[in-house]
Structure formats: structure tokens, C-alpha cells
Amino acid sequence: MFDTLSSRFDGILTRLRGKGRLTEADVDEVMREIRTALLEADVNVTVVRSVVNRIRERAIGAARSQALDPGQQVIKAVNAELTAILGGETLKIAFASKPPTVVLMAGLQGSGKTTNSAKLANWMKQQGRHPLLVGADLQRPAAVEQLRTLGASIDVPVFSEASDPVRVAARGLEEARRLGRDVLIVDTAGRLSVDAEMMEQVRQISEAISPDYTFLVIDAMTGQDAVTTAESFHATLSIDGVILSKLDGDARGGAALSVKEVIGRPIAFASTGEKLDAFEQFHPDRMAGRILGMGDMLTLIEQAEKAFETDQAEEAAARLLEGQFTLDDFLEQMQQLKKMGPLGGLMGMMPGMPKELKGAKIDDDDLKPVEAIIRSMTRDERTHPGIINGSRRQRIAVGSGTSVAEVNRLVSQFAEMQKMMKRFGGAAALKGGKGSKAAKGAKKGKKGKAPGSFPGAGPKPGFMPPGMHDLPGSGLPGFGDLPGLGGPGGVPGRKR
Amino acid sequence: MEWSIEWIFLLLAALVVAFGFGVFVLNRRRAPARTDRPIAPAPVRKPAPETAVAPETAVAPEPAVAPAVVPPASLRDRMSKARSTLAGAFASVLGRSGIDTDTWDELEEALLRADVGIGVTTGLLDDLRAQVAADKISEPDQLLAMLRSSMRSRLEISERGLRFDPDLDGPNIWMFVGVNGVGKTTTIGKVAAQQTAQGRTLLLAAGDTFRAAAAEQLQTWAERAGAEFVRGAEGGDPSSVIFDGVERASARGIDLVLADTAGRLHTKTNLMEELRKVRRVAEKGTGRVTETLLVIDATTGQNGLVQAREFAEVTDVTGVVLTKLDGSAKGGIVFAIETEMGIPVKLVGVGETAADLIAFDPAEFVDALFES
Ligand SMILES: Nc1nc2c(ncn2[C@@H]2O[C@H](COP(=O)(O)OP(=O)(O)OP(=O)(O)O)[C@@H](O)[C@H]2O)c(=O)[nH]1
Ligand SMILES: [Mg+2]
Numbered sequence: 001m002f003d004t005l006s007s008r009f010d011g012i013l014t015r016l017r018g019k020g021r022l023t024e025a026d027v028d029e030v031m032r033e034i035r036t037a038l039l040e041a042d043v044n045v046t047v048v049r050s051v052v053n054r055i056r057e058r059a060i061g062a063a064r065s066q067a068l069d070p071g072q073q074v075i076k077a078v079n080a081e082l083t084a085i086l087g088g089e090t091l092k093i094a095f096a097s098k099p100p101t102v103v104l105m106a107g108l109q110g111s112g113k114t115t116n117s118a119k120l121a122n123w124m125k126q127q128g129r130h131p132l133l134v135g136a137d138l139q140r141p142a143a144v145e146q147l148r149t150l151g152a153s154i155d156v157p158v159f160s161e162a163s164d165p166v167r168v169a170a171r172g173l174e175e176a177r178r179l180g181r182d183v184l185i186v187d188t189a190g191r192l193s194v195d196a197e198m199m200e201q202v203r204q205i206s207e208a209i210s211p212d213y214t215f216l217v218i219d220a221m222t223g224q225d226a227v228t229t230a231e232s233f234h235a236t237l238s239i240d241g242v243i244l245s246k247l248d249g250d251a252r253g254g255a256a257l258s259v260k261e262v263i264g265r266p267i268a269f270a271s272t273g274e275k276l277d278a279f280e281q282f283h284p285d286r287m288a289g290r291i292l293g294m295g296d297m298l299t300l301i302e303q304a305e306k307a308f309e310t311d312q313a314e315e316a317a318a319r320l321l322e323g324q325f326t327l328d329d330f331l332e333q334m335q336q337l338k339k340m341g342p343l344g345g346l347m348g349m350m351p352g353m354p355k356e357l358k359g360a361k362i363d364d365d366d367l368k369p370v371e372a373i374i375r376s377m378t379r380d381e382r383t384h385p386g387i388i389n390g391s392r393r394q395r396i397a398v399g400s401g402t403s404v405a406e407v408n409r410l411v412s413q414f415a416e417m418q419k420m421m422k423r424f425g426g427a428a429a430l431k432g433g434k435g436s437k438a439a440k441g442a443k444k445g446k447k448g449k450a451p452g453s454f455p456g457a458g459p460k461p462g463f464m465p466p467g468m469h470d471l472p473g474s475g476l477p478g479f480g481d482l483p484g485l486g487g488p489g490g491v492p493g494r495k496r
Numbered sequence: 497m498e499w500s501i502e503w504i505f506l507l508l509a510a511l512v513v514a515f516g517f518g519v520f521v522l523n524r525r526r527a528p529a530r531t532d533r534p535i536a537p538a539p540v541r542k543p544a545p546e547t548a549v550a551p552e553t554a555v556a557p558e559p560a561v562a563p564a565v566v567p568p569a570s571l572r573d574r575m576s577k578a579r580s581t582l583a584g585a586f587a588s589v590l591g592r593s594g595i596d597t598d599t600w601d602e603l604e605e606a607l608l609r610a611d612v613g614i615g616v617t618t619g620l621l622d623d624l625r626a627q628v629a630a631d632k633i634s635e636p637d638q639l640l641a642m643l644r645s646s647m648r649s650r651l652e653i654s655e656r657g658l659r660f661d662p663d664l665d666g667p668n669i670w671m672f673v674g675v676n677g678v679g680k681t682t683t684i685g686k687v688a689a690q691q692t693a694q695g696r697t698l699l700l701a702a703g704d705t706f707r708a709a710a711a712e713q714l715q716t717w718a719e720r721a722g723a724e725f726v727r728g729a730e731g732g733d734p735s736s737v738i739f740d741g742v743e744r745a746s747a748r749g750i751d752l753v754l755a756d757t758a759g760r761l762h763t764k765t766n767l768m769e770e771l772r773k774v775r776r777v778a779e780k781g782t783g784r785v786t787e788t789l790l791v792i793d794a795t796t797g798q799n800g801l802v803q804a805r806e807f808a809e810v811t812d813v814t815g816v817v818l819t820k821l822d823g824s825a826k827g828g829i830v831f832a833i834e835t836e837m838g839i840p841v842k843l844v845g846v847g848e849t850a851a852d853l854i855a856f857d858p859a860e861f862v863d864a865l866f867e868s
Contacts, residue, residue: 039614042797045605109820109848110677110793139848141716142709149708192823221675223611223797225825246676249761251799274706365766
């Protein structure tokens, strides 16, 4: 999402690295670049102005300190400021002591209210609640029908009737009480902030149900207008939180920054795909790291913890470093990865990915042939790919619907990867112990032995597995220097 | 236990992704057009259709969409519902006795606020600065007039009519594509109402088989417009729905098929490939795609240009529909789309009823940005 923004920062910081210390002129130049980067990311002009001013002050102050190198100073200043804007906390939903907890969904046309109403209901269900959805969008053809279908798919009842939206909402509330549902989510029609009549209608809906939470749904692709919209919805409804939708695209999402800055309400949830479980609580404190190109490491880790069988992953990694990783393990890990969500999204979150790979569009389907090939192998072949000769290749190609060349490529790349990992494992072992030391060595070590470019990355040289950024050749400036972001092992407050 | 799960995972993630990716994806990208079997028993495609659609040749471009039924409201009137922050900036520029750095800053901010984007804005203002220096301009009103005309000149494409080829053997097909929620289905409804009012016979094909109740939504519009309607099974193959629609239109001598497609983010490769296929299969019979309209929401920021690039790559986009201009957003991203991609904006959406679709007029669009 913030890819280009982070690559731009990367560029600036690389240049600064060559310098001993920052002059004010350097700071000015950097600020111009940051301004441009923020504007390209659709951060609102007014917000950009105030943010850049604040960053400048921090940076100039830091430049005098002389304690850190200039790149570190600027990263710190930008990071601190962006973190401050995005807000330090995650919105915690406090459920009403007298149920139902009432939630009102509002926003422009096409922002994603209906889908996100259902996603929120699904999320509430996962929290052990019993939501009722109310379809109060009587404007757009088939909107209620859409909500009913979505409700049915997650097994959440939907109430609506052909009257008027204010009445539907009020009746929905009665219905929730009658049925003993403890959460009520009211979907409303999309409306423009300049449409006085429609804004009055939503105000009346709000009055009729006195929501505990009013969420504004904002499309991550929104440009400068995000501020106007947020301000006027906030003035009418008093927004409690924002749901940022369509975050699975490649928009840089500057709207998130703008909206947070102007209405001062947290981004509560992020919607990251068309499936109903592609919805998560937004972690503002992680966004700055992402903007800075360090990847949304924390989100990744959380997803990993959910999806992975810890022991199994550890074992696999150990085998990997010892060079005993088989194609079976590979297949297994691939399945685990898939549970975490679309691979394209994971790539975007991974820190230090070269931008060719980050920008590359990856679909889970792209990996299907890999899977097909491995599945077409016998168990022996998977454990000892060395035995795969010409006729076996032919058979595997036919069995998987691919070509012999593709099978060849997979087998030889796999062999190369194994070799490289063995070397890396060996180097790690020399420093005493297996992976943990390897990880540490990678984190600290500018001296560590680089395994060279990553074989699997094919024609893109220089790709390094995360956690090894500071090895020569990684080229991510400043990574590993920030407190608390130094590497996965250094994440504060995570136990293990 | 010192082993950190994070590290293990990240390593594996990188391995699996990079490995699988390296082996296949890049490989394929270099040698595309591998499999992709056609779904319908494929009659040989006639060689000529693409050239028949080229604007200079056979097709007579229409003057505009249905001038007879479109209310004569000008874009200016419809857009100016929203308080224009630009107009405020321009007023303040005019209020100054000369041209100074504040003038330039204000102009820049105004353009950026309209989502014109830093690239186009810088280009416009640099040209203007040079011109001001060369012609020794000192009056703010002269400056604004120059800016206005240079903005108009960036929207120079003259060909903005919808392409309809009356000499085709089969129906004309207009496809509508775009990211989620921009207004594709609604725009189809509006176009259908206006085209039937013009005397054409229409069929709407519900190519969005993905989103819940998308077909019902389109059906409502078809009924309102008195157009034929074809849908498929939910979750079914969109290309076959549209193919069926074209076949039915062909059999009944219907003039025009409007093909709805599911909203999709341009970053999803498989969905974009699906769209490529939809377009290909739509032309398997006698029908020809004579317009592929990319629908862009006026609230869209700089991502709009990326959308245009990606959709153009898979579907050969022939025009843009800029929706929701009745709101407070200005839609300035179209400057970048027109200048960089050469794709003309053809229609503008200014509301939710059938009448709220008007032809795009660059001069009025620019004027509306300046006045309030
Ligand atoms: N104010 C206004 N609303 C519009 C305009 N065009 C479409 N809309 C509204 O925008 C919302 C989304 O429109 P749809 O036509 O469903 O969008 P879509 O692109 O088909 O959406 P998906 O199929 O879900 O991707 C609806 O509420 C429409 O009424 C317009 O020009 N002005
Ligand atoms: Mg639609």
C-alpha cells in the first residue's frame, strides 16, 4: 500500500547515508522529498503541511545532537511523527452493559459499507457475540438483498423492511432486543457529504438508535476529498472510528493519515480483501513502520502465530538449515503460508523486499503449478529429488499439466536453495547453535557471511530473506537501527 | 526457548514465496499466452473487427450520449453544488496586487486539492512560470486565464463520442470495468435508459457473478430501462454469461449489449486475466466490443492512474466514465489519465438517477474547477 512512499524514503536515506552530518539545507531537501512522497500517497495538502513542519523541527533538533548518523536521525523523526499522527492505540470495543451494543455504518457511495457491515458482524461473532444486521440502505437497488446473502453466508440474521430508513433502523433495534441479539449493526445507504437531505436522514437514523459506535467507512484509494468527507460526517454523526476498506489494493492509503489527523478518531479496522474474514483490527502503531519500508512485521507475526503450528515450523526450519528440507516440507510450509492470507499481501508486508518483488503481482494461483508438480512426484522423489531422471520428469510434467522445462527448473532451483541453506546453516552453526544465533548474527552482523543473492528469486538479484537485511548486499538503509524494530527478535513485548 | 518463531516464519515465508515465484511467475511472464482454453466452442474469429472500430474508419462517432434525453444541465451547474475550495484559492490569488510566491503556493495547493497530482501540477505551474517570465505578465487575472487555458489544452483529445457501429453483423458490445464500488452497474443503468430512449434496443448482461445480489441490482436497472436482461448462476463464469448475452442479442437482432463486470482491484492478477478472457470471449460470435469503459470514482486519488494503466493493459480501454462528480471531490486525476494514457473521459456521473449521466466537456470541467 505504502510501497512507493517507502521506496522514496529509502532513496532519500540512501543518499543521506553518504553524509557525515546534516546541514539545514540537507533537512530542507529531505523535507521537500517527504512532502512529495506524502502528496503522492494522497495525504491531504493541509495535513502534509503541518506534518512536514513538525518533522522538520524534529529533524533539525536531531541533526544538532550528532549522536546518530543522519539517516537514523531522519528515520526517527519521520517515524515518530507518523506514529504520533496515526495514533498510539488500538480501538477497543467496549460492549454495552445493557445490550445490544449498537453500531452505525456510514460513508460515501461505493466505499464498502455493506460488505464491511457483514465483515464486522463476522468479527463480532468470532468475539463470541450474537449480531443482528439491519439493512437500512433502501436506496441502491438490491442492497438489502446483498446484505441478506452475506448474512446468510456467515449465519447472522438480517432485518429489513420496505419502509423508510429511519424506521427500519428503529425497528431493527426493537428486533434485536426481542431476539436477544447483543450486537446490532446498521448498514446505511451511501451518501455524499454535500447532500444535505441525505445527511439529515442519517442524523435521524443515528438519533433513533443512539449508536454506541459510529464507524465511517473510507476507501483506501480516496484522494484529497477524504478530509472533506470525514469532517462533514464527523460534524453530523460524531464518528468513533474509521474502517479503512480495500487495503488489499496498491493505493498508498494516505487518506488514513489525513482522516486520523483531522477528526482525531482512530482507524478501527482494516478491510483487506473480498472474503468476509479479510478484516482485522487496525494497528496504528504499526503503520509508521510500514510507511518507512520496514514492513508490517507485527501484523505478519500475528497472522503467522494464528496459522502456524509452532513446533512443526521450528522443525522444518531446523531441517532447512541442516539441508534436510524436502519438497514435502516445502509443500507443507506453502500450505501453512496460504492460511495466512493472499501471498501478494504477505509480500507487501515483508520488510526489505526489493520493490520489483513487492510491486510484482502475485496470486495464489501462480503457485498452483508448483504445487501440482510436487504433488505429481512420488514420495521418494520428493525426499530425494536427485533421482528424478528424464522419464520421471516426463511423467511428472504430464501428471501436473506442466512442461518438462518447468519441472527441470523447479528441481534445479530447489537443489540450489538446499545448498545455499546448508551453507547458511553451517555459518550459523559456527557462531554456536542453530537458528537463534543465525538470526542474531543476521540482525547485528555487518560481518556475517552473506549467502549471496537468493537463488529462488530468479532474475531479480539481491533478494534477501528477511532478518538478514544488514548483511552485505541487502541495501535497506537504517533497518535494524530503530529501537523496537530492529528485527523480529527484537519486537518489544512479544513473548516466546 | 531462544528460537524465535518470528524468524523461522519469515525465513520460510520468504523462501516459499521467492522460490515459487522465481520458478514460475517470472518464467511465465516472459512467455505468456500459454494455455487458457476457450470455454465456448470457438468459432474462428473474423479477422477484421478491430480495425472496423478504429475511430478514423468505418464507425461514425456519436456526437454525445443521447442529447435528446439527457437533461440540458451543464457539467458546470451539476459540479458546482459543492463548495469549491479551488474557487476560494483563485479568489485569493485575484485579490493580490501582483504575482508573488504566495500566489504560486496557492495555485499549487488548489490544484493538489483537486487531486490533479504533484506531477501534473508541477508541470502546469512550471510552464506557466516560464510563460509569465517570457511575456512579462504581472496581473493575477491574466495568470489565471493562462492557467485555465493550459489546463483545457491538456484535455485536448477531441474524440469523446461513444462508438457505435451500425454496420456490424451482430450487436455492438460496450463493456464496463473498474475497481469495486466505483459505479459500474449504476452507469450501465443510466446508459441503458438513455440509449433506449434514443430508440436503440438493448440487452444488459450481468457479468458480475461474484458480488452478492449484483445481478438483481442490474436487473432492476434493466427493467427501468425496458432492456433485455441475461444473467448466469452466482459464482459462474462471467465470460459465458456475457457470451450468452451476446448470442441472445444476436438472435433477436438487438443493437447493443451492455456488459457489467464484477468490481476488481487491478492488483489481482487472476481477476485481471479473467477480464481479458471476458473481452475475448465476448467477441467469439458476431458481436464486437466497440467500447470498453473504465469507470473511475471522482474521489479517487493518485491510484486512479495506476488503475487506468492496469485495466488498459488487459482490456484495451477506450474511454473513462468519471462518476460521483456531484460530490465534493473534483476528479483531477483525469488530467494525468488523459495526458499519460491518452484515454479520453467520455461520460460524467452526477447522481444516482438515470438522468444523472452527461457527456464530458473539458472546457466546462475546467471552468467548474475555477468557479463556484
Ligand atoms: N452520487 C453519486 N452516486 C453514484 C454515482 N454513480 C454511482 N453511484 C452510487 O455508487 C454506489 C456504487 O455503485 P455501483 O453501480 O453499485 O458500483 P459498482 O462499480 O457496480 O460496484 P461493484 O459492482 O460492487 O464493484 C451506488 O450507491 C450508486 O448509487 C454518481 O455519479 N453520483
Ligand atoms: Mg456492480
